[in-house]
């Protein structure tokens with residue numbers, strides 16, 4: 318579920334900074350526990366290939382709950 322308020326800004330991908338985990342909010346599940354991630358621990362991206370993502374976080378792990386579907390396309 319996309320969220321349009323701070324700190325999500327309607328972007329699709331949420332990066333959990335301490336856990337180095339990337340979530341796809343379009344395919345979000347309850348197990349993602351997005352609402353439990355502190356706003357200071359969040360970076361948002363519109364696209365997976367956004368250069369800023371790789372520059373700021375060269376290592377990330379796709380969330381096993383919401384990123385599966387994306388790989389199958």
Ligand SMILES: [Zn+2]
Pocket residue numbers: 339340341345346348349380381382383384
């Ligand atoms: Zn997730």
